[in-house]
Amino acid sequence: MATRTRRSQRRTEALSRERIVEAAVELLDTAGESGLTFRALTERLATGPGAIYWHVANKDELLDAATGAVVAAALAAEPAARAEAAESADPAELAKSAESTKPAESPDSPQDKIRAIAFGLFGAIEDHPWLPTQLALQLSRSPWGSVTPQIFESIGQQVRALGVPEGHWFTAASALVHYILGATGQNAANNASARTLAPDVDRAEFLDAASKAWEELDPDDYPFIRAVAAQMREHDDREQFLAGIDLVLTGITALHLPGEQGRTTPPAT
């Protein structure tokens, strides 16, 4: 802890948009969304606010760039993500789901690639819990800004590879992306609140507490949540997340399967 981000050191390197975005991500990671201010940024970069505004139009653009950088990294890490997931998840659980009666599906099937993309984003929130919130904010700022299309595109390509009829591409890709972003956001929030409420306590204990809180809800108003509280206690985040992906994938597959008994709506013609 001798040379801890000495500002005199940094001063030598030239300021650039890239370095600013990098510093913004670091600040978001370590100090949270409220920790990213222009003053904190200028201190970290040893400059004045004017210098930052030379490279970046405003705070929103900076936030978008930070979000974009992290998402791009997560999507690029696709192949590695699966291995990492296997490593950090409960080995017993993983083995169980791997060996059981899964239908024939090639190792690099579109399904697997979709899971890999999803897992890449899911994993990114561990280091960047602010990601889902910023994705939502960016969506509201500019719906078809740069980040969402990246995710939509990478998922969409696999949807196409899945053999989904063209008329359903948009619907199928949207359903997957929305599920992924929603579940990712939910999980980031859970993590954050686990850390905030009890920083020293581990995840399992937090889930236990949360599940108890659920069980104490008014049975008349919240019968379902109460009933589901028990499941919550012993659920594994990654497993749950994957189960949701597979559920949506099942729905998508049904769009072009011959015997379409589960369908509730006609194709869009």
Added chain:
Amino acid sequence: MATRTRRSQRRTEALSRERIVEAAVELLDTAGESGLTFRALTERLATGPGAIYWHVANKDELLDAATGAVVAAALAAEPAARAEAAESADPAELAKSAESTKPAESPDSPQDKIRAIAFGLFGAIEDHPWLPTQLALQLSRSPWGSVTPQIFESIGQQVRALGVPEGHWFTAASALVHYILGATGQNAANNASARTLAPDVDRAEFLDAASKAWEELDPDDYPFIRAVAAQMREHDDREQFLAGIDLVLTGITALHLPGEQGRTTPPAT
């Protein structure tokens, strides 16, 4: 336009948390998220900031209360929502999807109730475009605050009524809620950006412009989005939204159907 929110008029009514939240919603609706400030609020309510802080802990709590009020209204409007939706959607489209080969399904089936809940929230964004963003922000503030559980519960009850095996309740309800919130957010953003970019132009022209922008993306980087751009031009928001709901419903139904050919993962035991 004679007596337009005269402050002297209001002064007579006593200040209350309810009235503050009501004013906050109005401000959000008319002036957007950046328009809701304590100064604008004090002016509208003809008080000082201290008075507001007597009834409300801080801005986040106020935002949460506003979000909660609007969501509660949307969920309560369930039955009416369908009728309203039928009225404002393109009649030809609706008729088409209504008469065609839909499998036998009672008029008040869980599926229909889920669609009604979803439509209620979907419809609420017309008047309250800030809703999805605030839902996301509230989620990140307190994951199991008051609003999300309300939505989760009402969807969950129908999931149970659907006959989903208990082990999948959580997954099924989560998938639905995430899709609904995601699609709702996407749509709110589209509406907002349509209004911002071209306030005088109607929705169809905006979609046309957006779809053209998509078609101009680099074909090497965005083959899927380009391919899907054409679909986007002639898509109907509500129809698209419903198609996504039905896709997820199909996936859920497959969880407990006898011939489970679409499944890619074993049940959670």
Added chain:
DNA sequence: ACCTGAACACCGTTCAAGT
């Protein structure tokens, strides 16, 4: 118990001035 409103700390952003 409920309300007033001046004051405080902090924020994003600007801009004349420097190199």
Added chain:
DNA sequence: ACCTGAACACCGTTCAAGT
């Protein structure tokens, strides 16, 4: 072209004081 840093407008929040 790139950077400096004081200054500005505005924000959420506090709190001693009133009724």
